[in-house]
Amino acid sequence: MNNKNKGGDMSKRTVSVWTDNRFWMRSAGWVTGFSAALLIWLTFDTMSQIKMGNDEDLKNGIAKRVPGPTVINYKITYEMSDKRGHEVPVIGGKEKFFGRDDWSEKEAGALLHLGKLGSQAKNCMNCHTLLGNGAYYAPDLTKAWLDPAWGKIDSSGNRTGYLAMTGKDTREEAIAEFLMHPSQYPTHGRMMPNLNITADEAKGLVAFLKHMSSIDTNGFPRNFGKKDTTLREKRSN
Amino acid sequence: MANTLKWEGQQLATWYFTVAIVLFGAQLLMGLIAAVQFLYPSFLFEIFDFSVARMIHINALILWMVFAMVGAAYWLLPDETGIEVVGIKWAKLGFIVLTAAVTVVVVVYIVVQIGPANDMTIWFINEGREYIEAPRWADFGIAIVLVGFLLHVFLTAIKGERTGIVTVLMADMIALVGLYLCGMGFTDSISMDQFWWWWVIHLWVEATWEVLVGVFAAYGLIRIIGAQRQIVEMWLWIEVAMLFGSGILGMGHHYFWIGTPEYWWEIGALFSALEPLPLVAMFIHVTYDWGKQQGIAKAEGRDTAIANTPALAWFFANAFGNFLGAGVWGFFHTMPQVNIYTHGTQFTSAHGHLAFFGAYATILIGVFYIAVQGTNNIKRLKATFDFKMGIILLNLGVFGMTVALTISGYSQVLVERAQMGATWEAFFISQDTLWFVQGLGWRLAMGVVTLVGFIYLVKDLLSTGKNKIHER
Numbered sequence: 001m002n003n004k005n006k007g008g009d010m011s012k013r014t015v016s017v018w019t020d021n022r023f024w025m026r027s028a029g030w031v032t033g034f035s036a037a038l039l040i041w042l043t044f045d046t047m048s049q050i051k052m053g054n055d056e057d058l059k060n061g062i063a064k065r066v067p068g069p070t071v072i073n074y075k076i077t078y079e080m081s082d083k084r085g086h087e088v089p090v091i092g093g094k095e096k097f098f099g100r101d102d103w104s105e106k107e108a109g110a111l112l113h114l115g116k117l118g119s120q121a122k123n124c125m126n127c128h129t130l131l132g133n134g135a136y137y138a139p140d141l142t143k144a145w146l147d148p149a150w151g152k153i154d155s156s157g158n159r160t161g162y163l164a165m166t167g168k169d170t171r172e173e174a175i176a177e178f179l180m181h182p183s184q185y186p187t188h189g190r191m192m193p194n195l196n197i198t199a200d201e202a203k204g205l206v207a208f209l210k211h212m213s214s215i216d217t218n219g220f221p222r223n224f225g226k227k228d229t230t231l232r233e234k235r236s237n
Numbered sequence: 238m239a240n241t242l243k244w245e246g247q248q249l250a251t252w253y254f255t256v257a258i259v260l261f262g263a264q265l266l267m268g269l270i271a272a273v274q275f276l277y278p279s280f281l282f283e284i285f286d287f288s289v290a291r292m293i294h295i296n297a298l299i300l301w302m303v304f305a306m307v308g309a310a311y312w313l314l315p316d317e318t319g320i321e322v323v324g325i326k327w328a329k330l331g332f333i334v335l336t337a338a339v340t341v342v343v344v345v346y347i348v349v350q351i352g353p354a355n356d357m358t359i360w361f362i363n364e365g366r367e368y369i370e371a372p373r374w375a376d377f378g379i380a381i382v383l384v385g386f387l388l389h390v391f392l393t394a395i396k397g398e399r400t401g402i403v404t405v406l407m408a409d410m411i412a413l414v415g416l417y418l419c420g421m422g423f424t425d426s427i428s429m430d431q432f433w434w435w436w437v438i439h440l441w442v443e444a445t446w447e448v449l450v451g452v453f454a455a456y457g458l459i460r461i462i463g464a465q466r467q468i469v470e471m472w473l474w475i476e477v478a479m480l481f482g483s484g485i486l487g488m489g490h491h492y493f494w495i496g497t498p499e500y501w502w503e504i505g506a507l508f509s510a511l512e513p514l515p516l517v518a519m520f521i522h523v524t525y526d527w528g529k530q531q532g533i534a535k536a537e538g539r540d541t542a543i544a545n546t547p548a549l550a551w552f553f554a555n556a557f558g559n560f561l562g563a564g565v566w567g568f569f570h571t572m573p574q575v576n577i578y579t580h581g582t583q584f585t586s587a588h589g590h591l592a593f594f595g596a597y598a599t600i601l602i603g604v605f606y607i608a609v610q611g612t613n614n615i616k617r618l619k620a621t622f623d624f625k626m627g628i629i630l631l632n633l634g635v636f637g638m639t640v641a642l643t644i645s646g647y648s649q650v651l652v653e654r655a656q657m658g659a660t661w662e663a664f665f666i667s668q669d670t671l672w673f674v675q676g677l678g679w680r681l682a683m684g685v686v687t688l689v690g691f692i693y694l695v696k697d698l699l700s701t702g703k704n705k706i707h708e709r
Contacts, residue, residue: 024474031478049498050428065496066428118354120365126288131495132581137287139664140581148243149661156479161312188259190278193286201354210429220494221659222577
């Protein structure tokens with residue numbers, strides 16, 4: 001059944017380049033080589049574009065696709081860009097994070113490092129999606145920092161959302177409290193399990209989430225936090 | 238299994254296949270647990286959470302396929318090169334080390350599950366990166382064993398006859414092993430993390446693994462229906478050109494939303510849209526060769542060209558399933574205009590189920606059938622009742638799960654992403670919509686069908702040696 005010799009004979013009888021195995025072998029080599037070279041070239045370009053920014057960039061208002069860790073000292077929003085045709089993260093003025101808005105590059109970096117390690121050690125990605133990648137059992141975390149579910153405090157001191165449930169005064173404290181005792185604050189039958197997250201780890205994870213929300217994801221997720229946009233626009237027209 | 242094999246390399250292959258089937262079973266069980274948890278979230282809550290079941294579900298998937306692929310390579314090497322695998326003793330040691338390492342990793346996943354946020358967890362418990370969660374000690378172990386495997390392939394091919402099939406195998410294995418190294422680092426930047434993570438995941442499953450499918454299909458067609466080597470190998474080179482030509486830059490479709498620049502929209506959309514083409518070509522190739530060899534057999538007065546009906550049937554399931562699962566279901570949501578809404582929903586899950594099964598599970602099961610034929614010295618392996626039940630129920634089950642998840646995906650995309658703005662609340666409202674829940678119900682039912690099919694498959698593989706129906 002093993003007809004190696006037959007194959008060898010046939011290749012000698014080749015009359016057309018289209019049935020010549022060596023032609024196709026070389027074509028495969030060239031196509032693969034070209035694609036790989038292009039991928040590597042684009043990778044160098046992408047690396048330079050997604051390199052994490054630093055504190056100077058933030059102070060000077062230079063927008064980076066992935067800002068530096070000290071972005072936690074700033075207010076982040078997600079707004080429509082007319083120029084780009086989709087929403088982009090906008091880094092605004094200073095905003096306190098766990099009571100401070102002067103986290104140094106080193107401190108903020110350490111916090112982000114702890115949070116990123118925590119996100120892996122606690123296996124977040126096998127329930128949630130991060131930047132849309134992961135499992136589909138729990139909400140996407142790309143812009144979780146900006147989620148309206150954390151709630152607000154109005155001028156008369158009334159809390160909503162998780163601020164009300166946890167009794168905390170700030171969004172970061174409410175998220176940290178939830179992460180440490182998730183099954184105490186369920187919003188759905190599908191609850192987050194207790195993952196033995198310590199207070200420090202929770203702080204790191206919140207920094208990780210806030211940093212992730214500042215990444216320019218080309219408009220993903222679309223219309224974040226805006227219910228029925230099209231309907232509302234139609235009504236207002 | 239009684240050992241009547243001429244080559245020790247093929248005996249080693251059967252060891253790999255045995256572990257692969259055990260891991261396949263583990264994958265299905267974990268999938269069932271996760272599917273139940275979607276419907277009844279309190280099931281094993283804080284004992285064996287969804288994240289654990291799902292992690293083992295997808296890790297067992299990757300591992301059983303890697304085991305089966307390495308096994309398949311060891312199976313075809315002696316046949317192709319005409320000599321024993323060089324350094325077979327070391328190859329056997331590699332198998333033992335790999336299997337022991339995998340066992341430890343899985344036991345730690347099940348018992349320890351998670352750890353504190355420090356490097357020890359990353360080194361010894363899990364890395365928490367979907368598909369390549371294996372802790373770093375195991376990463377090094379896997380990399381070393383894979384490099385060893387690469388050496389065996391190369392040394393055997395250099396010493397023996399180097400056919401076109403073996404040449405493609407050699408080139409592909411270098412890429413496959415090298416790419417694994419891209420997934421071992423740690424970075425604080427989630428964008429950088431996912432950029433390199435895709436070098437492993439995408440360039441494995443949408444490039445190097447697909448080429449391996451081409452290699453196994455080429456080898457299998459020669460074995461099963463006596464297809465002509467020159468034609469099969471020509472197809473193989475064309476497939477390599479098409480698969481790498483579309484698949485390498487098709488990686489761009491994972492770089493739409495992770496912080497990477499906008500030009501990946503165009504590159505990813507264009508090249509990933511071409512990815513189904515080689516899969517169509519492979520289907521045509523298998524069908525054409527079968528028709529041709531059948532015609533030759535008829536003309537020569539033989540009743541059939543098929544030496545192994547179950548293997549050929551699984552190869553067909555592969556040719557069509559690869560096109561349908563990877564090609565059609567992938568194309569559904571590969572355009573950025575669509576993907577911005579479908580990214581990270583049950584849509585992805587639907588595609589994942591049919592693509593992994595259609596593209597890889599099918600052909601590897603086909604190779605298992607070639608191996609039981611060889612191991613039991615059978616001249617013509619026929620279709621038994623158990624085989625038929627296995628192939629029908631497995632295909633029905635996985636396709637059923639895919640359709641069910643697609644319907645759930647539609648509901649999720651419309652409600653969560655289009656209507657309600659992708660928030661926490663939007664997500665959970667979408668999870669409670671009627672169609673979503675019904676879809677997940679059907680997914681569980683079809684998962685059970687898949688498991689029953691798997692049981693028939695194993696029963697058939699194990700009883701082949703004793704079954705009198707086969708021609709010896």
